[in-house]
Amino acid sequence: MTSNSSTRVRILVHGATGRMGQALMRLGAQRPDATIVAAVSRGMPAQRVVDGVPHFAASELHGAPAFDVAIDFSLPQGVDGVLALCLERGAAFVSGTTGLEDGQRGSLQAASERIPVLWASNFSLGVAVLGELVERAAAVLPGWDCDIVEAHHVHKQDAPSGTALTLGGFAELGGAQPRYASLRAGDIVGEHTVQFATAGERIELIHRATNREVFAHGALHAAVRLASRRPGLYRVRDVIS
Numbered sequence: 626m627t628s629n630s631s632t633r634v635r636i637l638v639h640g641a642t643g644r645m646g647q648a649l650m651r652l653g654a655q656r657p658d659a660t661i662v663a664a665v666s667r668g669m670p671a672q673r674v675v676d677g678v679p680h681f682a683a684s685e686l687h688g689a690p691a692f693d694v695a696i697d698f699s700l701p702q703g704v705d706g707v708l709a710l711c712l713e714r715g716a717a718f719v720s721g722t723t724g725l726e727d728g729q730r731g732s733l734q735a736a737s738e739r740i741p742v743l744w745a746s747n748f749s750l751g752v753a754v755l756g757e758l759v760e761r762a763a764a765v766l767p768g769w770d771c772d773i774v775e776a777h778h779v780h781k782q783d784a785p786s787g788t789a790l791t792l793g794g795f796a797e798l799g800g801a802q803p804r805y806a807s808l809r810a811g812d813i814v815g816e817h818t819v820q821f822a823t824a825g826e827r828i829e830l831i832h833r834a835t836n837r838e839v840f841a842h843g844a845l846h847a848a849v850r851l852a853s854r855r856p857g858l859y860r861v862r863d864v865i866s
């Protein structure tokens with residue numbers, strides 16, 4: 626690891642031209658503890674250098690300068706390439722890309738033996754707390770129906786959302802067997818409702834993200850923390866504080 630507390634952490638943003646990538650570029654430029662040294666997208670943007678940051682197409686990833694940690698918010702087909710680059714360079718890897726194949730989850734696990742790796746379906750603090758509430762509710766409401774309903778913008782490609790599946794995992798830990806429903810409409814940033822229902826009553830636990838900055842802040846914070854960690858597989862709660 627090449628960074629320490631007296632230097633700025635060097636970040637490569639993968640998926641930089643996307644909705645999340647643009648939020649990361651904007652917020653990353655404002656951090657006193659980090660510098661975005663490279664931006665990568667599938668194709669090339671109109672300008673090769675934007676606000677002082679060099680941009681690279683995915684096909685020229687290996688030309689990227691030295692970095693300490695990559696933050697990836699792309700699509701499943703883009704993840705393998707940037708993970709391989711992190712392994713080559715000994716850099717940490719933070720990813721929020723959802724819809725990964727089981728084999729890709731296995732690759733993250735294998736990579737974590739050599740570099741610090743953090744993948745999370747949702748980088749907001751609220752969803753981290755919601756997971757714990759869902760597990761507790763499922764545990765104390767045996768036999769109640771558990772339904773997870775998620776709503777997102779029309780451009781989202783995967784369903785159910787990664788967050789819905791993660792919340793479903795918490796419900797299962799509490800003993801429930803969740804069902805899933807997905808809605809794609811307008812520009813909804815991300816909403817998740819976990820409903821527990823039985824005859825005559827129901828409980829709804831709801832998280833609404835109203836902008837992407839909550840995710841971008843969480844990912845940047847995680848990246849700065851992860852850059853100085855030992856190899857391993859980390860969760861958001863491991864780098865909160």
Ligand SMILES: NC(=O)C1=CN([C@@H]2O[C@H](COP(=O)(O)OP(=O)(O)OC[C@H]3O[C@@H](n4cnc5c(N)ncnc54)[C@H](OP(=O)(O)O)[C@@H]3O)[C@@H](O)[C@H]2O)C=CC1
Pocket residue numbers: 639640641642643644645646665666667668669683698699700701702703704720721722723724745746747748749787840
């Ligand atoms: N974990 C979390 O907290 C959150 C996760 N997400 C997830 O992040 C991901 C991105 O979401 P969003 O920003 O809305 O998506 P966008 O479609 O807006 O952006 C995708 C970005 O990835 C790039 N990209 C696509 N394919 C490749 C590839 N093969 N190689 C390299 N780069 C590629 C695109 O480049 P180009 O423009 O050139 O096509 C673009 O820059 C999704 O999986 C989404 O579910 C989203 C929000 C929060």
Ligand SMILES: O=C(O)C1=N[C@H](C(=O)O)C[C@H](O)C1
Pocket residue numbers: 723746747777781785786787788789814815816
């Ligand atoms: O694609 C999105 O936009 C989001 N994806 C994540 C998911 O699949 O859970 C997180 C957030 O809800 C926004």
